[in-house]
Amino acid sequence: MAQRWAWAEVDLQALRRNVEAIVANTTTHTVWAVVKADAYGHGAVECARVALDAGAIGLCVALVDEGVTLRRAGIAAPILVMSEQPPEQHRHLVGNGLIATVYNSESIAALGATAEDMNIVCSVHLKVDTGMHRAGVAPSNAVARAREVLNHPWLSLDGVFSHLATADDASRNDVTESQVRAFAAVLNDLKDADIEVEHRHLENSAGALRHVAEVLRLECRVGIAMYGIAGDAASNSFGSPVGVQLEPAMSLKAKVSHVQVLEAGEAVSYGLRRPLASRSTIATVPLGYADGVRRALWERGEVLIGGKRRRFAGVVTMDQVLIDCGADSVQVGDDVVLLGCQGPEEVSANEWARLLGTIGYEVTCGISARVPRTYLR
């Protein structure tokens, strides 16, 4: 990609330290690294390699294409596609040796037929809905659905899993506890039915770091914590203190592309919304809402230039933002940090999330593909 004066810098050493700390701090030290959505915007191939090297046992994606991208990069580790996929995708899934998730009979039959046709045994994890009610077989049908998989000679039942709905909200521990109980009951039902499954996983980042299912000695699927972001933006935590120190892996950076000094009363950008209170240096920075710098940030968001927090001088435009640097002098080419650290100051994804009424996940996933990723190794 051609160089532009704006980029997302991903610190792969920070990612590695995060994964190592997570692996060390989870109940069975058995972590699947969630790298869907291009590793939450961080770059799936690079992050997957580092996560595996730092101790993850496998990878999780949302789409077949995401798994295929990893395979094409030469990654041979187990890759779980975490929900059922359209039958048209099954050949791709099976042919690339991805692990399928199933919960409906139709999907099991269609996947099995494709695997048989291709002469390839397809590894399968059964997803159970223990209370999130997004996808999965009801606990009462889990054994029957597992048998459907087992009865198909071209499918191999290698895992059973579920997903937590409120793990990063300590005020909803009752929900998490009920999901853990429901999952434990499913594991017991499978055992009573003499069905053995190698991989059993339930916890996400918050669940794993808070050890919510410790007694069950499960594997876990960790996403957001790897990237150094706490799941709950409001408290900037995982709902309660956890035993790991995490570092954000992504910074969003740019260079000042234009500088003007404007008089008090003048205003900038669409709508000329906020007249300057005094003569000010205005820095133009070449990143905008098409890059993931959401327009709503202009009112209360801040960026870092010269080691100081600076306000937006006007609304965010599609490709550029305008920053009020007050009486300070700024040059074209000066460094700008929109997410990350500069000197003693830091702007975090969760700071943006709080301003935008969202979560850190959406912030990094929202840094669009036209922002080049660079990697600190």
Ligand SMILES: Cc1ncc(COP(=O)(O)O)c(C=O)c1O
């Ligand atoms: C099924 C499933 N498992 C695990 C995760 C990882 O969650 P987190 O990023 O909170 O660790 C996700 C993320 O959305 C998910 O959908």
